[in-house]
Structure formats: C-alpha cells, structure tokens
Amino acid sequence: MVAPLEIFRALADPTRLRIFVLLRAMELSVGELAQVLGQSQPRVSRHVKILADAGLAARRKEGSWVFLGLGDETDVAPILGALDIWQKGHVDHWQTADAARLAAVRADRAAAAERYFDQHAEQWDAIRSLYVAETEVEAAMRALLAGRRIGRLVDIGTGTGRMIALFGHEADSALGVDRSPQMLRLARAKLAEAGLGAAELRQGDMYELPLPDGSADTVILHQLLHFAQMPEAAIAEAARLLAEGGRLMIADFASHEREELRTDDAHARLGFADEQIRHWFAEAGLQTEAIEELKGGELTVKLWLGHRSGEKAIQRKAA
Incomplete structure (x- = not known):
C-alpha cells in the first residue's frame, strides 16, 4: 500500500x-x-x-x-x-476535451484494424492458418465444450463464420457478429454452403454488442482478442451476454514477442498471459473453468474457458 x-x-x-x-x-x-x-x-x-x-x-x-x-x-x-x-x-472542460481526443484515438485504431480486415477478407482463413493448425485448435475447443449443450451460440468477430460452421449444427440458435460488412458477406456465403443459412449475422462492435443481457449460453471469441485495443472491455461485454451457467470460450495466442504481427497484421496485443485472462474473467463475474495450451505452430495457442455461476446451468442435450 x-x-x-x-x-x-x-x-x-x-x-x-x-x-x-x-x-x-x-x-x-x-x-x-x-x-x-x-x-x-x-x-x-x-x-x-x-x-x-x-x-x-x-x-x-x-x-x-x-x-x-x-x-x-x-x-x-x-x-x-x-x-x-x-x-x-x-463539468471540467479539460476532461471534456480529453474525452473527445480519446475518442479520436479509438477511432483511429478501429479504422486501421477495419482497413486491414476489409483488405484481407478473402484470405482471412489462410492468414489464420499460418500461425497454428486450426484443426487441432477446433478439436480442442470441441473437447472443452463437450458435456453440456451449446444452447444459444454467439460468435463475436465471426469473420468468415467458421465457428458457427463448427458448432452451429449442435446449437439451438447461432448468431455471428462482426464489424466488417465484407466479412459478413463471406460468412453468409460460407454458412449457406454448410447448410446453416438460418444462422443470424449482424454487424456490430465487440465493445457494444446489439444483444440483450443473458441472451446466450455459449459465447466464442476465436482469434479476435489480440485485435482488441481494450481486451478487458471485450471480455466484459461478451460475459454480459451469458445466462446463468453460460460459458465463454476464448481461443487466442499465448504471450509472445513477434513484433511484426503488430506492424504487418494489425495485432494490437502480442498474446495474453493466463493471469491476465483469469483477472479479466473475474472482473466480468466469470469463473475460470479450464485453460489449455496448444503448441506446434509458430505461435502457441491457448484456450481459456470461463463460466457464469448459477443454478440454471444448461444440461447436455438429450440423445
């Protein structure tokens, strides 16, 4: 002290x-x-x-x-x-002016990231594959989420809709949110091909999702958090969507020193440490349920699973 x-x-x-x-x-x-x-x-x-x-x-x-x-x-x-x-x-005039300039900084960051997403939308799945074997990550995600039904699924930063394609057939409903209209257009095409044309896609911001409190049973942040300028705020907003017993799955990179990913690929954060995620989970009212490390690529991928405590945890779907 x-x-x-x-x-x-x-x-x-x-x-x-x-x-x-x-x-x-x-x-x-x-x-x-x-x-x-x-x-x-x-x-x-x-x-x-x-x-x-x-x-x-x-x-x-x-x-x-x-x-x-x-x-x-x-x-x-x-x-x-x-x-x-x-x-x-x-009313403090300095604070008012600072808030306006801070909003400009946020806007600059968001615009830079959005330009990158729009420019690389067609190659987005290929860019992800450079860093880690997605099949291994997806299998590990499936294993961690097994045992309870997916329920109402929300995929934040859905990109090309891969997470909805992976889990959407098991969900009661599936909704993907992304800032980029081009990404959403690609996702619609891919999900239609996968027989998931009924999945809902919305344009929205990870910090201010167009969804009510408690409207999801499973929320996924897949390879999105390292693009977040305020990762703790993105986690808090994702946690807001969870009903009692709901789960938040984060798949992202462990802490690393690959500085070129910031300059070349618009990464705002060079991975995350377990203690950071645990702290942000706790701040958002979630308990850390599991952490898994997946090595083998150029970068180490981590899976962090948190849940909102409550008596109404969703149960495994009946066979």
Missing part, C-alpha cells in the same frame, strides 16, 4: 490527474497519451513515471510498445470513488 502523501503528491499536478482519468477509460501508450494531451512524449513519460512510482499507473511491455493502465486496485479504487463524488454535477 502506497503512502497517502505520495498518492496526493502524484495527483497534485493537473496533467497527471488528466492522465489518471484517461487510463481509467482504457490502456494507452505514451505516444497516444501525448496525442490526447497535446504534449511531448518525454514530458508525458516523466508524468507517467511519477504516477507509477505512486502506484497509480502500471506499465506493461509488449514487444517494443509499452501500454499503460491503472495501478493496483487497492491504491486506485479509493481515489476513483472520491473523484466520482467530487465531480458529480461539475
């Missing part, structure tokens, strides 16, 4: 207070903070160091990039609570 005096010294500077509030919204790099604040990167770095020394900010290195987020919850939560109370009814 950091001494209160150090915390208040760190927040005494207006710029550091602005940074603290921005990091509450999302993880950012120093360059993105500089863009939002309109200040030089060296100056922002000095402010970040003071916040980190006071336990209010934390650095996380990924390849040549460093992402910044809030510090330990025990130090940060009381400050956030106080800010919420103090700011009630007050």
